[in-house]
Amino acid sequence: MxxxxxxxxxxxxxxxxxxxxxxxLTAGLARSGxxxxxxxxxxETGEDQPQPGSHHxxxxxxxxxxxxxxxxYAGTGGSQTSEGAGYGDxxxxxxxxxxxxxxxxxDAHDADLLHCHxxxxxxxxxxxxxxxxxxxVFTVHSTEYDRSAGLDPQHWIETIxxxxxxxxxxxxxxxxxxxxxxxxxxxxxxxxxxxIHNGVDLARWDQPPEPRTEQTAGTVLFLSRLVRQKGPLFFxxxxxxxxxxxxxxxxxxxxxxxxxxxxxxxxxxxxxxxRVHFTGFVPEEELAEVYQASDxxxxxxxxxxxxxxxxxxxxxxxxxxVSKTSGVGEALDxxxxxxxxxxDELADLILGVLDHEPLRSEMRTRGGEEVRQFSWDDTxxxxxSVYEDLLQETPTVEVTAR
Numbered sequence: 469m470x471x472x473x474x475x476x477x478x479x480x481x482x483x484x485x486x487x488x489x490x491x492x493l494t495a496g497l498a499r500s501g502x503x504x505x506x507x508x509x510x511x512e513t514g515e516d517q518p519q520p521g522s523h524h525x526x527x528x529x530x531x532x533x534x535x536x537x538x539x540x541y542a543g544t545g546g547s548q549t550s551e552g553a554g555y556g557d558x559x560x561x562x563x564x565x566x567x568x569x570x571x572x573x574x575d576a577h578d579a580d581l582l583h584c585h586x587x588x589x590x591x592x593x594x595x596x597x598x599x600x601x602x603x604x605v606f607t608v609h610s611t612e613y614d615r616s617a618g619l620d621p622q623h624w625i626e627t628i629x630x631x632x633x634x635x636x637x638x639x640x641x642x643x644x645x646x647x648x649x650x651x652x653x654x655x656x657x658x659x660x661x662x663x664i665h666n667g668v669d670l671a672r673w674d675q676p677p678e679p680r681t682e683q684t685a686g687t688v689l690f691l692s693r694l695v696r697q698k699g700p701l702f703f704x705x706x707x708x709x710x711x712x713x714x715x716x717x718x719x720x721x722x723x724x725x726x727x728x729x730x731x732x733x734x735x736x737x738x739x740x741x742x743r744v745h746f747t748g749f750v751p752e753e754e755l756a757e758v759y760q761a762s763d764x765x766x767x768x769x770x771x772x773x774x775x776x777x778x779x780x781x782x783x784x785x786x787x788x789x790v791s792k793t794s795g796v797g798e799a800l801d802x803x804x805x806x807x808x809x810x811x812d813e814l815a816d817l818i819l820g821v822l823d824h825e826p827l828r829s830e831m832r833t834r835g836g837e838e839v840r841q842f843s844w845d846d847t848x849x850x851x852x853s854v855y856e857d858l859l860q861e862t863p864t865v866e867v868t869a870r
Contacts, residue, residue: 469855470503472576472602474589476566478508478529485776486585486609489642489666489847496848498526502855505530505576509566532569560624567592571599580859581605587612587625590632597635603862605854606636608650610773617696617770630654633661638858640664640851642774643795649771664851665799666774667844673783674836675756686717686822689762689786691755691777692769694725699768699791699808704731706768708738709815714822719744722758759784763828764821768808769794778803782839787821787831789814799841802834 473494477487494504510531570592583605584593590606597604611629612621633639633654639661641647647663650656688707692698700721707719721731721744728746735741750758759765765781765788772794779796781788782803790797791808804821806814821828 469501469859470505470576470579471497471855472574472579472582472596473504473506474570474582474584474593474596475506475508476586476588478506485642485666485774488776489607489609490585492667492669492844493848493851494527496844497852500848500852502852504528505579507532507570507573530573532566532573563588564591567595571595581855583607583855584632584636585609587629587632590628594631594635603638603858604636605638605640605858606632607640607642608633608646608773609642611646611649611653613649613653614646614771614773615695615697619696626653636660637862638662638854640854642666644798645793645795646773649773662850662854664847664854665796665842666776666779667842667847668776668779668783668839669844670783670840673756673759673780675760675784686714687762688717688719688764688766688818688822689722689758689781690720690766691722691758691781692767694721694723694727694731696727697770697772698725699770700725700727700731701734702768702808702811702814703766704734704738704740704744705811706766706814706818707744708740709812710818710822711740711743713819715743717743717818717822720747720758720762721745722747722750722755724749755780756784759786762786764789764818766814766818767791767794768806768814770808772796779839779842782835785832785836787828788835789817789821800835800838802831802838804831 475486475490477490479487479491494506497504504527506527507530510533567589574596577600579602581603582593582597584590585607586609593604593606596602612625616622633650633656637660639650639656641650641661641663643665644663647661650661651658690700690703694700710717732746735744759781763786765786767775767778768791769775770793772791775790775794775796778788778790778794789804789806792805793808797803797805804817806817821831
């Protein structure tokens with residue numbers, strides 16, 4: 469089987485969970501004998517930053533020319549980065565240019581099917597589908613509703629997402645939460661949408677814990693993009709309440725994004741700046757140390773399609789608190805959940821974990837066991853099953869005139 473995949477990030481260029489997913493999925497499919505051509509923007513880099521095609525030999529990387537100003541995303545940095553270049557007219561035009569260039573560059577005419585990731589690749593994928601007759605799989609990693617935190621989602625992006633959901637032969641959502649969102653907001657046919665969870669690389673995160681010192685004891689971690697969707701201000705409001713009862717606690721905010729200035733000003737205005745440490749971007753190879761130095765991980769997202777960092781924290785042995793509006797939480801029993809807006813309850817949960825070693829120990833042990841159910845091998849196997857079922861049902865789709 470050969471798959472032509474269209475994405476917009478691939479390590480070393482990562483703007484979120486999509487980049488990790490793309491790498492792990494293609495690697496797992498390749499191990500199962502699937503040939504993959506992967507289309508993505510060619511980013512401008514320095515000599516010390518190799519292009520993806522130069523160090524991933526399990527997949528054929530096809531980098532489509534993209535000037536920095538046309539880049540659909542702003543840079544690298546995993547789950548810590550901002551959303552990208554912004555959703556203005558220039559960004560809209562950049563998306564159009566990228567999709568046009570993908571269509572022009574497409575030469576995987578021996579592929580059995582197409583697979584595109586997230587809304588930014590949908591227009592090009594649909595045009596290639598129209599020209600070639602190849603069936604299309606569309607993975608929804610997030611929706612505009614998620615990214616906007618439900619506040620003024622942009623209509624032009626929702627229109628693209630709706631087209632992808634309705635015109636693709638199969639839609640993969642990264643959680644049941646996202647599947648339901650796609651069905652409710654875009655009137656998707658439930659029979660065409662399947663939920664497949666992300667996985668986690670256990671070997672990478674299962675490291676010996678850092679020895680506890682007075683400086684690191686009582687450390688609460690937020691590791692994500694500093695954007696409305698992820699709820700950083702809710703984290704800081706809860707921090708203020710925790711510090712009223714536990715002034716020795718320390719809060720670490722790892723990541724960057726459009727709300728960094730607002731978050732910094734918030735800590736100053738509330739008088740907690742000396743207890744909140746903003747690390748900025750932390751390289752991927754150093755993230756294990758960040759998790760290991762933490763006593764609690766908190767992700768109070770307004771709307772979280774999945775939440776790979778939750779699995780990373782659990783695999784690292786860190787007790788975890790997540791919002792009830794998170795996809796990963798639907799499959800977990802050994803995390804604490806809270807309404808993202810209820811900062812009083814969030815503060816109580818943080819205090820409960822910090823103050824009770826038996827609870828921390830139980831969450832570390834049970835969470836470490838539970839996270840093992842999230843395997844990238846399972847993600848790949850379930851995705852391959854979607855491919856096989858689709859090809860049996862619809863070998864080709866109708867080719868229409870230009």
